[in-house]
Amino acid sequence: MAKQEDIFKNVVSHAKEYGFIFPSSEVYDGLSAVYDYAQNGVELKKNIREYWWKSMVQMNDNIVGLDAAILMHPTTWKASGHVDAFNDPLIDNKDSKKRYRADVLVEDFAEKINQKAQKEIEKARARFGDAFNEEEFVTTNTRVVEYLSKYKEILSRLAKGMTDNLQDVKALIEELEIADPETGSKNWTDVKQFNLMFGTKLGASADSAMDLYLRPETAQGIFVNFLNVQKSGRMKVPFGIAQTGKAFRNEIVARQFIFRMREFEQMEMQFFVRPGEEMQWYHHWKETRLKWHLSLGLGKENYRFHDHEKLAHYANAAADIEFNFPFGFKELEGIHSRTDFDLKAHEQYSGRKLQYFDPELNENYVPYVVETSVGLDRMFLAVFATSLQEETLEDGSTRTVLKLPAVLAPTKAAVLPLVKKDGLPDIAKKIIDDLKWDFNVAYDEKDAVGRRYRRQDALGTPFCITVDHQTIEDETVTIRHRDTMKQDRVKISELRAIIEDEVSMKNWLMKM
Numbered sequence: 001m002a003k004q005e006d007i008f009k010n011v012v013s014h015a016k017e018y019g020f021i022f023p024s025s026e027v028y029d030g031l032s033a034v035y036d037y038a039q040n041g042v043e044l045k046k047n048i049r050e051y052w053w054k055s056m057v058q059m060n061d062n063i064v065g066l067d068a069a070i071l072m073h074p075t076t077w078k079a080s081g082h083v084d085a086f087n088d089p090l091i092d093n094k095d096s097k098k099r100y101r102a103d104v105l106v107e108d109f110a111e112k113i114n115q116k117a118q119k120e121i122e123k124a125r126a127r128f129g130d131a132f133n134e135e136e137f138v139t140t141n142t143r144v145v146e147y148l149s150k151y152k153e154i155l156s157r158l159a160k161g162m163t164d165n166l167q168d169v170k171a172l173i174e175e176l177e178i179a180d181p182e183t184g185s186k187n188w189t190d191v192k193q194f195n196l197m198f199g200t201k202l203g204a205s206a207d208s209a210m211d212l213y214l215r216p217e218t219a220q221g222i223f224v225n226f227l228n229v230q231k232s233g234r235m236k237v238p239f240g241i242a243q244t245g246k247a248f249r250n251e252i253v254a255r256q257f258i259f260r261m262r263e264f265e266q267m268e269m270q271f272f273v274r275p276g277e278e279m280q281w282y283h284h285w286k287e288t289r290l291k292w293h294l295s296l297g298l299g300k301e302n303y304r305f306h307d308h309e310k311l312a313h314y315a316n317a318a319a320d321i322e323f324n325f326p327f328g329f330k331e332l333e334g335i336h337s338r339t340d341f342d343l344k345a346h347e348q349y350s351g352r353k354l355q356y357f358d359p360e361l362n363e364n365y366v367p368y369v370v371e372t373s374v375g376l377d378r379m380f381l382a383v384f385a386t387s388l389q390e391e392t393l394e395d396g397s398t399r400t401v402l403k404l405p406a407v408l409a410p411t412k413a414a415v416l417p418l419v420k421k422d423g424l425p426d427i428a429k430k431i432i433d434d435l436k437w438d439f440n441v442a443y444d445e446k447d448a449v450g451r452r453y454r455r456q457d458a459l460g461t462p463f464c465i466t467v468d469h470q471t472i473e474d475e476t477v478t479i480r481h482r483d484t485m486k487q488d489r490v491k492i493s494e495l496r497a498i499i500e501d502e503v504s505m506k507n508w509l510m511k512m
């Protein structure tokens with residue numbers, strides 16, 4: 001089996017080779033942790049966004065959309081807590097001059113110890129087979145007990161240091177003798193907080209310019225518009241406001257391709273509820289969002305919840321939906337019960353009331369908020385990496401196939417004339433002209449048909465439609481299915497219905 005690292009390298013190179021994702025400004029050697037979506041990537045990304053929008057906005061009569069500006073009044077970020085608390089703890093190595101996130105250094109160290117325990121567990125599982133009792137093993141095997149207790153101790157000391165005193169985090173790094181991963185040096189500076197927001201300026205002259213920030217999340221655009229939307233849309237609690245859009249964070253540890261970027265896109269929804277009813281809605285959205293992910297068919301085993309034990313100051317419950325990326329389970333989406341923190345903070349800083357009059361209770365209150373927040377780029381990576389497969393065929397040859405959920409595929413069908421003569425290209429182009437009103441379709445006449453099939457497999461195109469000499473006689477074509485490679489002879493007039501059945505959002509979302 002290919003190593004995780006190799007699989008991931010393959011994902012990155014396939015994304016580039018087939019026109020999905022390029023490094024930003026590559027002619028200047030790129031810009032770290034910034035990427036461009038290419039001709040096929042932009043279609044896949046748009047389809048994921050639409051799949052989300054359809055399920056959140058169009059399918060819920062109490063959720064409406066919004067497209068707030070990226071630039072917002074700077075007080076927004078004071079009220080939200082981002083100016084004072086949106087920080088990463090950084091540490092520099094004095095010898096290498098490299099900068100790291102102190103908490104990540106400790107977490108990576110702890111994870112290595114955890115991995116030793118997991119290895120022992122797997123060895124024992126293989127040895128004892130069905131008779132293996134994992135619960136008993138992890139509490140009685142002295143080596144495993146020692147590893148796991150060390151692992152937990154490190155993480156709990158890290159958590160305490162992060163809240164109480166960053167000097168304790170530095171002391172922990174020194175005590176564990178954690179070295180610079182690149183140079184091995186243990187010569188560290190103190191740990192310092194570093195704000196992740198990008199600053200910019202509004203205004204013409206240097207003295208009168210106003211300091212602004214590029215938004216680090218889309219959510220605040222929703223909070224400050226809460227009353228505008230509620231009043232103009234005559235919305236009744238419970239109701240939601242959804243938006244998709246760019247967010248910016250000056251991430252220090254930016255690695256893993258599009259998993260952690262400095263410019264990325266979020267798809268967020270704030271659901272405004274009666275105080276006291278937030279937990280019921282929190283559970284509702286946790287389940288609903290998981291069902292949305294599962295509807296894409298990437299495998300139930302690839303998702304898990306991670307309920308937060310340590311909560312942000314504004315939350316009374318929070319969970320991540322984690323996905324099994326090529327580098328392990330990591331956060332894909334967050335579901336947070338944010339109480340009335342944000343609206344109250346904006347009331348306080350703006351001096352305006354952000355309250356709702358509940359006609360059933362005959363009272364005013366600041367609604368509580370349950371938020372769902374998923375990274376569009378992380379969704380892209382989850383879908384793309386899981387879909388990219390190498391298959392060995394019956395004749396021993398291999399093929400690379402991108403088994404994207406058909407609803408998300410950039411191109412739904414490619415139309416291929418068997419040869420470039422005898423009028424076949426004209427028929428193929430006529431089919432394209434007919435289908436392109438409903439689907440993104442492509443024309444391909446270059447190379448032998450087998451190679452063209454392989455190219456479309458690698459692009460994730462669910463159908464290849466081949467026009468041959470029989471087409472001239474009876475208006476039939478062959479339609480080849482990407483995943484099974486099965487070919488059927490069908491009438492040209494049936495094509496639309498066959499494609500529609502497989503790619504329609506309705507059919508996919510009905511699986512929720």
Ligand code: GAP
Pocket residue numbers: 216217218219249251258259260261262264265266268331332333334371373374375376377378
């Ligand atoms: N409004 C809540 C919020 O922004 P978050 O957990 O910081 O919460 C939500 O971000 C989601 O945005 C994450 O689950 C992740 O999918 C995505 N995300 C966050 N930072 C990102 C980054 N640097 N690059 C790509 N996606 C990111």
